[in-house]
Amino acid sequence: MLARRLQYIGHNTLKNGNIRSVASLVPGEPKEPNVKTEVPGPETKRLSEELNKITQSGSVQLFGDYDKSIGNYFIDVDGNIFLDTFTQISSVPIGYNHPEMLKVFTDQSKLKALVNRPALGVFPGDYWPGKLKSVLLSVSPNLPNVMTMMCGSCSNENAYKALFITYRKHQRGENIDFTEEEKASCMVNKAPGAPHLSLLSFHGAFHGRTMATLATTHSKAIHKLDVPSLDWPIAHFPQYKYPLEENTRDNKAEDAKCLAEVEDLIVQYERKGVPVAGIVVEPIQSEGGDNEASPEFFQGLQNIAKKYGAGLLIDEVQTGAGATGKMWCHEHFGLETPPDIVTFSKKMLIGGFYHSLDERPQQPYRIFNTWLGDPGKIFLLEAFIKVLREQNLLEQVNKTGERLKSGIFQLEKEFPALLNSTRGRGSFLAVNASTHQLRDDILERLKKKGIISGGCGDHSIRLRPSLTFQEHHADIFLDRFRQVLKETK
Ligand SMILES: Cc1ncc(COP(=O)(O)O)c(C=O)c1O
Known part of the structure; x- marks a missing residue:
């Protein structure tokens, strides 16, 4: 079915210089970028001024024409056509206006699930258990339970609570009843009800912007300034030398150094009376500069977590849903057992976290909010997964x-x-520019040539194309990059 709808509009340049047409996975894509105005164009400028009167909008780059944007091409309100390698901060799984996604809400029952948004923890529709099973659990990283949420930050925020609750459950052992003292003290944010516990995170990490996730985010000061935070342990994430093949000895030593620091910090915080209940880590530190670490590093990290009874949370908000060439990036690491928790959002369209049975709270309402996500998003995710498999x-x-x-x-x-x-897995790739200024210049000039790309860390240019980004798109990107x-x- 889908195959028949393919259109032959892309092109590859062959070695002999001839052009070969190739099938585009999203019908109706333009052939190439086309920038007709200055960037940003006059209409984006006008709308930016209007928006800025209402809200701080200094982060807005371009206003999109989401009626016309298609596949891997973002079209702005000035009619400029950009090849999108950044996809709304890595969150568009199969391109703009994919026909299978557009079809979803032509089904009346799905439209009604969207319109009548339920409080999923209290009044879910009859379709909900079935959809969790056939959609979310069908792509689970071998974890039996899933909790839905709205965004990446709130997925992590709630998953952190699960780590603490489970840690305390283990401490209580058989005695599962809360004491009167615990019940009274938690109400005024004091121990033992609100216990002195911590989570270990890594320098350069980004896990979100809510209060607890911000305490584990260490990528840019501007995200954290003026907000009170928690004195939790922060270890160094490996910083590798490239190319990897020529620096194996140094990089191995770097892994060992960072793992030793993790263990040291866990012991230190235990002594301080603030035990580490969990370790939170990205499989590739994304916002912090696309810092990658070896499978051996992650295996070592899991061993340390197990040794000290801390839960291991792998944050796949940015790396998840196929961009690294596997559904979940941590599947590249050959871990002995699944992590305790895997969080997701972005390309998964709905937020949430997969977890082991041990991480499931024994009482209801402990991990909870009004909407717990949105059934509309699970129908979109269902369409995405169907396309992922079929294509x-x-x-x-x-x-x-x-x-x-x-x-x-x-x-x-x-x-x-x-x-x-140059580094990365699948099409989740990055390269460093020699200076911060040069990196920013390259991003700006790529945009003027019709390529939307993203930066991360101080020096890095990151690629986050959709999963329908093909070789002919890659050739266009590489050609414009070379020109710049x-x-x-
Ligand atoms: C790894 C990671 N975790 C969490 C988040 C937070 O997600 P959100 O912006 O949806 O709150 C992000 C966002 O970029 C992320 O990259």
Whole structure:
């Protein structure tokens, strides 16, 4: 069915210089970017001024025309056509206006689930258990339970609570009743009801902007300034030398150093009377600069978590849903057992977390809010997963990723003074510019040439294309990137 709807509009340049048409996975995509106005254009400027009178809108880059945007092409209100390698901060799974997604709410029962948004923890519709099973659990990273939430921050925030609740459950052992003292003291934010416990996170991490997640976020000061926070342990995340193959000894030593620090901190905080109830970590630190760590590092981290009775939470909000060439990035690590908790949002369209039975609170209402997500989003996720399977998009991500990664390596060779440290998995890739200023210039100039791309950390350019980004899109990106670098020389 889907295959028949493919349109032949993309093109690849062959070695002999001829152009070959290739099938685009989203029908109706333009052939290439086309920027007709200055960027931002006059209509984006006008709307930005209007918006800024109402709210702080300094982060707005472009206003989108979401009627016209299609597939991997973002079209702005000035009619400029951009190839989108950043996809709304990594959150568009199969491109704009995918026909299978548009079809979802033509089904009246799904439309009614969207309109009559239930308090899912209290009055779910009859479809809810079935959808959790057939949609969310069908792509679970081997964890039997799932809790839905609205966004990445609130998924982590609530998952942190599950880590604490489980830690205390283990401490109480058989005696599951709360004491009167606990009940009274928690009401005034005091121990023992509100116990002295901590979570260990990593320098460079980003887990969200709510109060507890912000305490574990360490990527940019501007996110944290002026907000009171918690004195919880922060370890160093490995900082590798590139290329990886030429630096295995140093990088292995880096893993060992960071793991030793994790263990030291756990012991220190135990002694301080603030035991570590959990370790929270991204499989690839994304906002913090696309810092990756080896499977051995993650295996070691899991062993330490188990040794000290701390839960292991892997935050797959940005890495999850296929972009690294596997459904979950941590599946690349060969962990002995699944992590205790895996959080998700962004490309999964609905937020939430998978968890082990041990992480399930014994009483209701402990992990809870009014909406607990949105059934409309699970219907969209269902459509996305159907397309993912039918079009074998994980294989596509790996093919596109190879093309992109080898192309960026080539650019790194051609422009060694400008680029270094190409890295990543699948099409979840990054490269460093030699300076912060150069990185920002490259992003701006790429945009003027019709490419939306993103930055992360101080120096990195990150790629977060949709799973329908194909080799011909990669070629367009690489061509424009080369033009920008040539102009920099
Ligand atoms: C790894 C990670 N965790 C959590 C979040 C927070 O998600 P949200 O912005 O939906 O609250 C992000 C957002 O970028 C993220 O990258």
